[in-house]
Amino acid sequence: MKIGALAAPKTYSAEPIPSGVLPEIERLLATGDLFRYTAEADAAVSLLERDFAEHMGTRYALAVSSCSAALFLSLKALDLPRGARVLIPAFTFAAVPSAVVHADCVPVLVEVKDNYRIDLEDFSKKLVDADAVMISHMRGHTSDMDHILREADIAGIPVIEDAAHSLGTLWSGRKIGTLGKIGCFSFQSYKLVNGGEGGMLITDDPEIAARAVIMSGAYEENWKKHPGFQNSFCNWQNRLPLYNLRMQNLSAVVIRAQLPEIERRVRDGRRNHDYVAKILNDSGYFSVPDALPQEERAPDSIQFNFVGAWSDEAARQFQSIAKENRVSVQVFGLSQGNARAYWNWQFLDDLPELPQTRNMLMRACDVRLPAQLSTEELDYIAENLIQAASLTRTKK
Structure with a gap:
């Protein structure tokens, strides 16, 4: 497509x-x-x-x-x-x-x-x-x-x-x-x-x-x-x-x-997640972490990490290219003021140094995948993400 x-x-x-x-x-x-x-x-x-x-x-x-x-x-x-x-x-x-x-x-x-x-x-x-x-x-x-x-x-x-x-x-x-x-x-x-x-x-x-x-x-x-x-x-x-x-x-x-509607939405959301996860994992650009053996997930979004070494500049460029193609993706640690990046919780005293979490957030990506999306829409999202990664790596 x-x-x-x-x-x-x-x-x-x-x-x-x-x-x-x-x-x-x-x-x-x-x-x-x-x-x-x-x-x-x-x-x-x-x-x-x-x-x-x-x-x-x-x-x-x-x-x-x-x-x-x-x-x-x-x-x-x-x-x-x-x-x-x-x-x-x-x-x-x-x-x-x-x-x-x-x-x-x-x-x-x-x-x-x-x-x-x-x-x-x-x-x-x-x-x-x-x-x-x-x-x-x-x-x-x-x-x-x-x-x-x-x-x-x-x-x-x-x-x-x-x-x-x-x-x-x-x-x-x-x-x-x-x-x-x-x-x-x-x-x-x-x-x-x-x-x-x-x-x-x-x-x-x-x-x-x-x-x-x-x-x-x-x-x-x-x-x-x-x-x-x-x-x-x-x-x-x-x-x-x-x-x-x-x-x-x-x-x-x-x-x-x-x-x-809960059971149907869970089923559809898991199907959407797993469909996109396979495409992203096969691309060579991204890695979607597996569920734990005990876990049967009910996702309405997908998170994935970059494969290989990506600079902050490259990660931001990927985010920007995807946005130009009308796919909303955020890199948690690089999205301005993101409320999920712990260093932005400035209402806390003595924020700790958490290098493992910081490194993860600087390269972890987030895309919503609501249950009602069609296969064609899932393809649109996955292909645009791969294209954005390809263009970013080409410009590197």
């Missing part, structure tokens, strides 16, 4: 919201019934929580305003002391260390290897002085959870899973987000389920769930509208601060309508 034979794929577009939600949206607009606690029972947010918990196979689910809110509430619900040290991967989105800071804790950055997963030796070394672990499955790449959970369990340290990019991913047949003490998910527009914004916290621990519910904004006795653990609520009412991080009903209706 000739490059330019069809319009450039819209990799930042989303699938239409299922039309079946329109009557409920119209009802909400007509009644103004947007607040999750107005109804005595079966509010849209409550139904979403029920269905999401059932989908994930967990006891409790709490819908909130964002995944960042879920991460923050997770740390607060664990009742960590002020200044607690929380291990996070050095390759994640800036919202993750931000949530740690908001919770009055200290982020401790762990080195990440060129397969985008944490360095287990550095993890084990830093775990000695940690109070909690927050593992970001960044861009859907799962670090070795067997090792992480085993080491954390021996140390008696809770694990929070930031599964913002991993809804639908399996680890040895278990759903990512259910492996640790708490799992957190995102419904921001670029995620598998699109609510514009929104997040979810899941756990099997009634005390953690109760604390998170109250702090999310279940003021007075609104906690009674969360079934299943009233005794725990009674222990915490009026004893915890309210952060008002609730989800509202309109978002819940939009999100809930997409839950039946």
Whole structure:
């Protein structure tokens, strides 16, 4: 296929919201019934929580305003002391260390290897002085959870899973987000389920769930509208601060309508990723890291590294040529102000030197591959990336 034979794929577009939600949206607009606690029972947010918990196979689910809110509430619900040290991967989105800071804790950055997963030796070394672990499955790449959970369990340290990019991913047949003490998910527009914004916290621990519910904004006795653990609520009412991080009903209706689409989107996203990965790996210009043996991925994007020695200038030129051909690719460490490059987290004190992570980010590339793309659109993306690399290397 000739490059330019069809319009450039819209990799930042989303699938239409299922039309079946329109009557409920119209009802909400007509009644103004947007607040999750107005109804005595079966509010849209409550139904979403029920269905999401059932989908994930967990006891409790709490819908909130964002995944960042879920991460923050997770740390607060664990009742960590002020200044607690929380291990996070050095390759994640800036919202993750931000949530740690908001919770009055200290982020401790762990080195990440060129397969985008944490360095287990550095993890084990830093775990000695940690109070909690927050593992970001960044861009859907799962670090070795067997090792992480085993080491954390021996140390008696809770694990929070930031599964913002991993809804639908399996680890040895278990759903990512259910492996640790708490799992957190995102419904921001670029995620598998699109609510514009929104997040979810899941756990099997009634005390953690109760604390998170109250702090999310279940003021007075609104906690009674969360079934299943009233005794725990009674222990915490009026004893915890309210952060008002609730989800509202309109978002819940939009999100809930997409839950039946998860399996299909996961299947299509994996197909797209693996199709493009083979083309890129065969090109000789790029290397796409393999999944770990225990990992069944649910990708909506693809990450790859340059093969051979590439200068910063060459990597930038590749990025620019691809953009001219209307393929949006970013080299994490070379994209101005990128929120995934840890040295840009200047709100942190004493940013560490992390040479392994820095080297990876300076040559790791990122392209969105939403599930709805056709084979022709995937070919367009892959061929333009290869052409951009070829032109760059020719000019070298």
